[in-house]
Amino acid sequence: MTDAPESRIRDMEAEKARASAWFAELRDMICAAFERLEDTQETGPHADLPPGRFERKETRRAAEGGGEGGGGVMSVMRGGRVFEKVGVNISTVHGQLGAMAQRSLTARKEIPGLAEDPRFWASGVSLVAHMRSPKTPAIHLNTRMFWTPGAWWFGGGTDLNPMVEVAEDTAFFHGVLKAACDRHDPAYYPAHKAWADEYFMIKHWNEPRGVGGIFYDDLCTGDWEADFAYTQDVGRAFLDAFLPITEKRRTESWTAEDREVQLVKRGRYAEFNLVYDRGTKFGLETGHNPEAVLMSLPPEAKWP
Amino acid sequence: MTDAPESRIRDMEAEKARASAWFAELRDMICAAFERLEDTQETGPHADLPPGRFERKETRRAAEGGGEGGGGVMSVMRGGRVFEKVGVNISTVHGQLGAMAQRSLTARKEIPGLAEDPRFWASGVSLVAHMRSPKTPAIHLNTRMFWTPGAWWFGGGTDLNPMVEVAEDTAFFHGVLKAACDRHDPAYYPAHKAWADEYFMIKHWNEPRGVGGIFYDDLCTGDWEADFAYTQDVGRAFLDAFLPITEKRRTESWTAEDREVQLVKRGRYAEFNLVYDRGTKFGLETGHNPEAVLMSLPPEAKWP
Numbered sequence: 001m002t003d004a005p006e007s008r009i010r011d012m013e014a015e016k017a018r019a020s021a022w023f024a025e026l027r028d029m030i031c032a033a034f035e036r037l038e039d040t041q042e043t044g045p046h047a048d049l050p051p052g053r054f055e056r057k058e059t060r061r062a063a064e065g066g067g068e069g070g071g072g073v074m075s076v077m078r079g080g081r082v083f084e085k086v087g088v089n090i091s092t093v094h095g096q097l098g099a100m101a102q103r104s105l106t107a108r109k110e111i112p113g114l115a116e117d118p119r120f121w122a123s124g125v126s127l128v129a130h131m132r133s134p135k136t137p138a139i140h141l142n143t144r145m146f147w148t149p150g151a152w153w154f155g156g157g158t159d160l161n162p163m164v165e166v167a168e169d170t171a172f173f174h175g176v177l178k179a180a181c182d183r184h185d186p187a188y189y190p191a192h193k194a195w196a197d198e199y200f201m202i203k204h205w206n207e208p209r210g211v212g213g214i215f216y217d218d219l220c221t222g223d224w225e226a227d228f229a230y231t232q233d234v235g236r237a238f239l240d241a242f243l244p245i246t247e248k249r250r251t252e253s254w255t256a257e258d259r260e261v262q263l264v265k266r267g268r269y270a271e272f273n274l275v276y277d278r279g280t281k282f283g284l285e286t287g288h289n290p291e292a293v294l295m296s297l298p299p300e301a302k303w304p
Numbered sequence: 305m306t307d308a309p310e311s312r313i314r315d316m317e318a319e320k321a322r323a324s325a326w327f328a329e330l331r332d333m334i335c336a337a338f339e340r341l342e343d344t345q346e347t348g349p350h351a352d353l354p355p356g357r358f359e360r361k362e363t364r365r366a367a368e369g370g371g372e373g374g375g376g377v378m379s380v381m382r383g384g385r386v387f388e389k390v391g392v393n394i395s396t397v398h399g400q401l402g403a404m405a406q407r408s409l410t411a412r413k414e415i416p417g418l419a420e421d422p423r424f425w426a427s428g429v430s431l432v433a434h435m436r437s438p439k440t441p442a443i444h445l446n447t448r449m450f451w452t453p454g455a456w457w458f459g460g461g462t463d464l465n466p467m468v469e470v471a472e473d474t475a476f477f478h479g480v481l482k483a484a485c486d487r488h489d490p491a492y493y494p495a496h497k498a499w500a501d502e503y504f505m506i507k508h509w510n511e512p513r514g515v516g517g518i519f520y521d522d523l524c525t526g527d528w529e530a531d532f533a534y535t536q537d538v539g540r541a542f543l544d545a546f547l548p549i550t551e552k553r554r555t556e557s558w559t560a561e562d563r564e565v566q567l568v569k570r571g572r573y574a575e576f577n578l579v580y581d582r583g584t585k586f587g588l589e590t591g592h593n594p595e596a597v598l599m600s601l602p603p604e605a606k607w608p
Contacts, residue, residue, distance in 0.1 A: 078608070085607075204594040267601065274578035275588065284579065290508040297571065297607040303389075304382070304603060 010149050015224055019145040020092050020123040026143070026235040027090045027125050031075050033239055034083060041081035043251045046132055052080020054088070059289035061093045069095035074292050078299070082136070082250050086129035087295030093288065094121040100285050109218055112150035121147040124156070126279055128296035134262035135252040137162035137169065137245060138269065141238045142279055143231055152224065154231045157192065157215030158238045159200045161269065163262045169249070170211040173241045177214050180237035184230040192216045202272050209272045266298035273297065314453050319528055323449040324396045324427040330447070330539040331394045331429050335379050337543055338387060345385040347555045350436055356384020358392070363593035365397045373399035378596045382603070386440070386554050390433035391599030397592065398425040404589050413522055416454035425451040428460070430583055432600035438566035439556040441466035441473065441549060442573065445542045446583055447535055456528065458535045461496065461519030462542045463504045465573060467566045474515045477545045481518050484541035488534040496520045506576050513576045570602035577601065
């Protein structure tokens with residue numbers, strides 16, 4: 001925040017409004033694209049189902065002391081032809097960071113003035129899609145802006161979780177992300193890919209949960225416009241990277257064994273989310289609606 | 305440790321040997337009792353399966369720096385008539401507590417000399433049974449002795465997890481535990497029941513995971529014999545409290561809706577274990593075999 005006046009760091013109401021409006025726009029683009037995929041799925045064992053549709057539900061966050069701390073909207077589609085369960089949650093929350101959440105944040109970096117004024121504001125979209133067909137990959141997207149009176153930053157990422165890796169799809173996914181990153185800074189893709197490789201690791205199994213993607217957090221170059229533009233492009237790249245893979249794989253046939261592989265893989269996914277995922281931990285610790293926070297859990301999973 | 309000489313606190317090899325021998329004996333009693341239940345299940349949708357049998361597998365714990373840090377034996381029965389998946393793990397581990405595990409322990413209580421000499425030894429049995437019939441309750445037992453050069457303590461507990469509560473079974477389960485506790489100290493049952501009510505709470509849903517039982521930790525009255533005897537009685541009471549309920553309910557009929565209720569309840573159980581369970585966190589943080597640590601996860605679960 002090198003050239004921003006103190007007052008602008010302290011409120012940033014205009015930036016917050018633009019960020020949350022973008023997240024709502026992105027959510028709408030995603031939901032529309034996913035419903036189009038449902039409409040065009042005319043083969044496979046679930047072709048006789050009606051095309052899935054998102055249902056929206058408002059969620060409230062209970063703030064400390066019983067006050068209101070913002071909330072969000074869950075968009076959930078269940079039992080579709082292509083998507084077995086997908087949640088696209090948008091949330092804009094604010095309040096005072098509790099001691100545990102303060103410790104989590106300041107363990108990563110210094111946040112000026114947080115101890116004296118622990119207010120925060122955060123807005124973003126979080127998406128996890130568990131697919132009907134084991135031949136289509138599960139997918140995750142998170143994109144957010146975070147603000148405290150002394151700091152602001154962007155974070156997010158997307159990673160692909162095929163049940164069995166298809167090298168061609170992995171290469172395509174990473175290629176689209178790289179192109180989007182490179183338009184902003186040639187250092188971003190290698191750095192944010194490496195971060196994803198580290199972050200999306202199921203440490204206790206010493207195994208990656210999927211085939212990676214990009215992940216970044218605490219992004220604050222001092223140029224809010226530039227960082228916001230990058231975050232917007234990551235959101236757009238998510239659709240460009242994911243949709244063609246699903247489009248291509250959704251009509252491939254699959255067996256009962258493929259389904260077992262999928263259910264076991266989903267068990268590992270649930271382990272990651274409950275043990276390591278930063279957003280899940282933050283959501284549960286700050287009292288957000290657990291139904292929204294845990295929308296990422298698979299509809300069905302096995303630990304055989 | 306009022307009357308124990310310093311040297312006795314520092315090694316306690318005889319007590320460690322007696323504790324781990326007891327845990328092995330308890331494990332054998334439990335496995336034998338569970339296999340007898342499998343033999344007597346002659347009705348119900350899975351009566352045509354062969355009676356389930358435990359398989360044993362050694363597990364090793366990788367200590368810091370690549371050394372050997374003890375290990376254990378997993379006893380696992382899968383796909384039985386009564387037990388869909390049950391793991392009875394015994395482990396005896398030792399080594400140096402890492403920084404994270406030290407912080408977890410000293411957040412609860414002072415441990416003299418831990419910073420200078422972070423050695424530890426721990427032995428115990430951990431059991432989770434996920435049942436075939438939704439009419440029989442899932443069950444959990446943990447019982448352990450923990451040692452550091454400056455302290456020792458016992459901990460453990462058991463809690464009943466019916467898919468739908470049966471008041472009579474809850475009363476029976478608690479009655480057996482109370483009788484065992486009362487033989488040692490009339491204050492134990494109320495205190496350890498209250499601790500279980502607090503501990504086995506799925507905080508983010510503000511809902512108990514089951515119908516409770518008892519839980520205690522950091523038990524060190526200074527009289528090792530008395531505390532060990534109590535811990536042994538809790539192990540015996542577990543069998544007396546659980547077996548009659550399962551014996552009674554195992555032949556009751558159940559529906560596809562009952563199964564759905566069971567799968568959803570198991571999802572919540574998995575959430576508890578991965579987000580809150582002290583043993584799971586300790587096991588994953590200290591590098592124990594993840595297959596053993598996560599044996600508690602249900603064979604199948606749903607988040608619809």
